[in-house]
Amino acid sequence: MSSSLTDIPVRGGNITAVPANSPLERKGLTKKEIAADHPTWCPGCGDFSVLALYFKLIEKRKLWHEKITTVAGIGCSSRFPYFVQAHGVHYIHGRALPFASGISLSRPDLHLFVFGGDGDAFSIGGNHFTHTARKNIKMTYVVMDNWVYGLTKKQTSPTSPLGFKSKTDIGGATDQPINPMKQAIAAGATFVARTTHSNPNHVLQMMEAAMDHDGFSFIECLSECVEFYEGAFDASNPRKGGVFNTVPADHDVTDELAAYKLSGEAFPGKFGIFYKATRATKNANEAKVVAAAREKTASLKDWEILQKSFDRLK
Amino acid sequence: MSDATLTAPASGGTPKVSRVSEAIIRIAGNSQDGIQAIGGFLARLAGRSEQEVMTHMTIPATISGGPSIFQVRIGSGEVLSSGDEADVLLAFYQHSYEGHINSLKKGGIVLYDSDHVEPKPEWQKDYHHVGVPISGLTVEAIGGTAKDKGKNIYALGLVAKMFDLNIPKLEKLIGERFTSKDPSILNNALAAFHAGYSHSLGSVIETFAFVESQKKGRPQVVMNGNEAMGYGLIAAGVRFGAGYPITPWSDIMELLRRELPKYGGSFIQCEDEIASISMAIGGSYGGRVAVTGSSGPGISLKTEALGWAVMAEIPLVIVDIQRGGPSTGMPTNVEQSDLNIACFGGHGDSPRVVIAPADVEDCFYSAIEAVNIARKYSVPVILLSDQAIATRIEAFAEPNLETICQDISPDLTPVASHKPYDLSAADGVTQHLAPGTRIEDGVYPIATGLEHDEYGHPTGSPKLHSQMNAKRRKKLQTLAASLPTPNIYGPAEGNVLLVGWGSTQGPIKEAVDRARATGDSVSSIHIRHINPLPPGLENIFAGFNHVLVVEMNDEGLYGYGQLGGVLRACFGDKKIRGITKTDGLTFKVKEIVEKARANVATGLRKL
Ligand SMILES: Cc1ncc(C[n+]2csc(CCOP(=O)(O)OP(=O)(O)O)c2C)c(N)n1
Ligand code: SF4
Ligand SMILES: [Mg+2]
Numbered sequence: 077m078s079s080s081l082t083d084i085p086v087r088g089g090n091i092t093a094v095p096a097n098s099p100l101e102r103k104g105l106t107k108k109e110i111a112a113d114h115p116t117w118c119p120g121c122g123d124f125s126v127l128a129l130y131f132k133l134i135e136k137r138k139l140w141h142e143k144i145t146t147v148a149g150i151g152c153s154s155r156f157p158y159f160v161q162a163h164g165v166h167y168i169h170g171r172a173l174p175f176a177s178g179i180s181l182s183r184p185d186l187h188l189f190v191f192g193g194d195g196d197a198f199s200i201g202g203n204h205f206t207h208t209a210r211k212n213i214k215m216t217y218v219v220m221d222n223w224v225y226g227l228t229k230k231q232t233s234p235t236s237p238l239g240f241k242s243k244t245d246i247g248g249a250t251d252q253p254i255n256p257m258k259q260a261i262a263a264g265a266t267f268v269a270r271t272t273h274s275n276p277n278h279v280l281q282m283m284e285a286a287m288d289h290d291g292f293s294f295i296e297c298l299s300e301c302v303e304f305y306e307g308a309f310d311a312s313n314p315r316k317g318g319v320f321n322t323v324p325a326d327h328d329v330t331d332e333l334a335a336y337k338l339s340g341e342a343f344p345g346k347f348g349i350f351y352k353a354t355r356a357t358k359n360a361n362e363a364k365v366v367a368a369a370r371e372k373t374a375s376l377k378d379w380e381i382l383q384k385s386f387d388r389l390k
Numbered sequence: 391m392s393d394a395t396l397t398a399p400a401s402g403g404t405p406k407v408s409r410v411s412e413a414i415i416r417i418a419g420n421s422q423d424g425i426q427a428i429g430g431f432l433a434r435l436a437g438r439s440e441q442e443v444m445t446h447m448t449i450p451a452t453i454s455g456g457p458s459i460f461q462v463r464i465g466s467g468e469v470l471s472s473g474d475e476a477d478v479l480l481a482f483y484q485h486s487y488e489g490h491i492n493s494l495k496k497g498g499i500v501l502y503d504s505d506h507v508e509p510k511p512e513w514q515k516d517y518h519h520v521g522v523p524i525s526g527l528t529v530e531a532i533g534g535t536a537k538d539k540g541k542n543i544y545a546l547g548l549v550a551k552m553f554d555l556n557i558p559k560l561e562k563l564i565g566e567r568f569t570s571k572d573p574s575i576l577n578n579a580l581a582a583f584h585a586g587y588s589h590s591l592g593s594v595i596e597t598f599a600f601v602e603s604q605k606k607g608r609p610q611v612v613m614n615g616n617e618a619m620g621y622g623l624i625a626a627g628v629r630f631g632a633g634y635p636i637t638p639w640s641d642i643m644e645l646l647r648r649e650l651p652k653y654g655g656s657f658i659q660c661e662d663e664i665a666s667i668s669m670a671i672g673g674s675y676g677g678r679v680a681v682t683g684s685s686g687p688g689i690s691l692k693t694e695a696l697g698w699a700v701m702a703e704i705p706l707v708i709v710d711i712q713r714g715g716p717s718t719g720m721p722t723n724v725e726q727s728d729l730n731i732a733c734f735g736g737h738g739d740s741p742r743v744v745i746a747p748a749d750v751e752d753c754f755y756s757a758i759e760a761v762n763i764a765r766k767y768s769v770p771v772i773l774l775s776d777q778a779i780a781t782r783i784e785a786f787a788e789p790n791l792e793t794i795c796q797d798i799s800p801d802l803t804p805v806a807s808h809k810p811y812d813l814s815a816a817d818g819v820t821q822h823l824a825p826g827t828r829i830e831d832g833v834y835p836i837a838t839g840l841e842h843d844e845y846g847h848p849t850g851s852p853k854l855h856s857q858m859n860a861k862r863r864k865k866l867q868t869l870a871a872s873l874p875t876p877n878i879y880g881p882a883e884g885n886v887l888l889v890g891w892g893s894t895q896g897p898i899k900e901a902v903d904r905a906r907a908t909g910d911s912v913s914s915i916h917i918r919h920i921n922p923l924p925p926g927l928e929n930i931f932a933g934f935n936h937v938l939v940v941e942m943n944d945e946g947l948y949g950y951g952q953l954g955g956v957l958r959a960c961f962g963d964k965k966i967r968g969i970t971k972t973d974g975l976t977f978k979v980k981e982i983v984e985k986a987r988a989n990v991a992t993g994l995r996k997l
Contacts, residue, residue: 109832113847142804142828147672157836158847163825165675166838167668168698174632174665178672178680179825181658182630186676186825204668207661362656369651379795381652382624386788388566389611390438 122299151193170200257339267293312344323348412465418486429460437612437785446472531585547586622757627798629655677800677824683709705764723974875926880913
């Protein structure tokens with residue numbers, strides 16, 4: 077498990093009774109143990125590879141079954157939790173981040189991964205994205221960006237490029253698309269990375285780095301919708317005649333402006349960690365508030381703390 | 391002051407001292423003058439003197455203040471409402487005097503600031519006028535130019551004198567309120583108080599003394615409904631919540647934000663109400679029932695997520711402090727118009743629990759009940775309070791916190807296997823299993839809003855959808871069967887039954903008392919469990935010719951209010967009708983009696 081999870085002071089009732097989690101105690105789960113339902117995605121959908129690499133991550137990092145919590149909103153990509161044999165949540169459209177925040181802030185002992193689509197993240201859930209990022213709530217968020225609404229069958233998404241012909245833009249999209257990387261950096265995310273489903277090793281690398289980051293870690297993972305936006309990402313896939321360029325070695329990941337500039341490059345752009353900053357997490361800030369308050373109350377039973385309040389109300 | 395009437399002033403000599411068992415004092419001024427503080431002192435004093443007390447206030451909706459009142463009713467016996475007519479009106483300005491003289495009973499005393507109020511000759515014969523240059527004398531007492539500061543405390547001194555209040559206790563209360571490091575602030579307050587207290591009210595009126603309270607040896611706590619609900623949630627073991635500010639819910643949110651860290655918990659301010667409920671459900675999913683809440687439009691925003699919690703069977707407490715609606719409506723006024731959204735809001739069939747506390751004390755206990763029902767039945771529970779109960783102050787017997795406070799930490803003991811939506815569970819009741827719990831057979835649950843099988847995996851099976859709908863319904867039917875039948879206030883048979891819910895309990899009971907005193911055949915019941923309804927209502931209704939549902943909402947397209955509509959749907963009984971209103975004010979006792987009389991053509995007496 078990432079060291080940062082154990083670094084967060086555990087608080088509240090017998091959550092403290094959860095044993096400290098040592099990765100060495102058990103062997104990693106096999107794919108068979110961690111796979112649940114057979115995915116319902118269309119054959120060839122990019123989401124398969126994201127799932128496969130999530131399994132790899134769990135296996136490689138020897139995460140405990142019961143300690144993995146996978147949360148998603150609504151969309152093709154958001155079906156994710158059903159395919160993972162672990163505690164999981166399939167929530168409502170666009171609101172997976174605040175839901176996951178509730179888990180993160182009350183259960184520091186869990187590994188929290190959120191998966192979803194571009195519509196889920198940047199349209200209906202846009203405001204939650206901003207606020208979860210600025211609060212720097214500890215979790216990993218992978219947006220499987222296919223530049224289209226998959227589940228509802230080809231409407232324009234907030235990341236659809238100009239000119240994309242969809243059922244809601246038969247003449248081609250005219251609204252300026254959102255740039256997820258810029259959005260994340262501007263919102264205050266402390267880990268911002270970009271990868272693509274067609275490069276498995278790179279996806280795993282990004283997932284590991286994101287998981288080890290103490291804070292809100294965001295990955296934009298291009299994930300092709302073969303049904304409604306075939307070939308969208310060919311230019312980034314060497315096997316389709318494209319180029320896969322990683323972030324230059326001399327890029328300073330703590331330089332916000334440089335990261336912003338990288339984000340603005342024309343497609344296919346660069347892949348890798350664009351931005352990474354150290355800033356107190358909401359989890360740590362809340363723990364601080366608690367620690368300060370507990371200085372006066374730690375020796376008291378809960379009812380005695382309440383009694384003190386009631387004594388002042390007489 | 392039911393015992394003593396304010397008879398003609400004693401001519402000359404020392405004023406007569408009358409013993410009274412209760413008094414209603416209305417303080418009218420501007421909100422920035424600290425009139426709430428006077429009322430607060432009086433309420434707390436009553437609580438410490440083992441008296442009953444109920445307050446009522448109006449606050450201007452504008453931020454910069456404006457006309458405002460605070461009414462306190464103190465009684466040595468039972469106090470059910472803040473009272474219709476005041477015994478004493480304390481008026482700071484001409485507008486306070488003119489605007490509230492009507493709420494003073496004939497023969498009552500108007501105590502006014504003669505620096506600001508010009509009394510009207512035509513009112514002098516109906517009300518005892520006592521003018522005191524409150525503003526000027528306050529400046530004299532504490533000096534300085536801040537002439538508007540401290541006059542509330544000066545007036546408190548006058549009231550203390552008039553009612554022979556316990557001075558050491560009041561001094562102590564003032565000391566507890568002014569805790570600034572600068573001692574001159576407290577000294578000024580005490581100087582103003584004593585100046586008021588020693589000001590001679592002359593021989594124009596009698597003064598009063600409360601008869602001893604009958605309730606001996608019961609320590610009381612004094613607080614408003616929002617405080618009681620916030621502390622109730624803490625006593626229930628809630629340690630996490632999330633919200634977005636809106637009046638009048640914000641008080642609870644601020645209280646939890648301030649208090650929870652002391653217990654190792656936290657309350658998060660979110661970007662909006664959808665995020666708040668989502669975060670709270672996330673917290674609940676984490677294993678310990680969490681809370682969110684709102685008022686007015688914020689409740690509308692929460693309904694999609696609420697439906698998810700119903701479908702996924704995750705426990706949750708949602709507080710709704712009702713205010714005037716729809717839309718932004720009347721933010722600082724009371725209304726009971728959220729019953730429908732609380733019981734039915736959202737798409738699809740989504741049974742949830744709704745509990746409406748009946749007074750301030752009940753806010754405390756309802757919060758605990760809500761948490762326990764949510765846990766036991768894995769269901770969202772809505773605490774349906776309102777602006778009136780949220781802001782009024784009452785004294786109630788101090789709860790035994792050592793026995794009441796509970797620990798609801800998640801149980802993470804490994805289990806052999808787990809079906810989150812087990813269809814063979816008795817009465818459909820299954821429990822949420824917190825993440826972090828090891829499941830030995832390696833099959834893990836998904837909490838989901840899609841219709842699902844017993845493990846939480848999606849299904850399109852028509853049979854499963856029917857079965858799961860039945861499961862979600864059955865567990866609430868099981869809860870319903872376990873609920874207590876409401877007590878009947880008054881005889882179990884008669885002509886008219888008044889049915890109330892929420893904050894109207896006091897005025898309704900008082901209306902029953904008043905009507906019965908004049909020979910009418912009226913009883914009442916108060917329904918706390920709004921959804922599901924408790925058993926036995928049909929039997930109760932059978933004992934009466936008329937069932938009148940008293941509620942602060944519109945009569946609706948078909949002529950009865952929101953609970954009235956539900957009761958009609960339940961019992962299909964034409965004798966169920968409504969007494970409703972939407973003027974944004976609490977029911978007066980007189981109003982209920984008059985409307986009931988008007989409603990029953992043949993009169994309230996038994997036929
Ligand atoms: C409140 C609400 N509005 C609309 C929908 C319908 N809906 C489901 S998924 C979706 C868009 C999905 O697009 P995206 O998030 O990009 O996911 P993808 O299917 O492409 O992976 C929409 C509009 C919904 N489920 N809920
Ligand atoms: S519609 Fe597109 S995104 Fe959805 S499963 Fe099929 S290929 Fe994947
Ligand atoms: Mg998409």
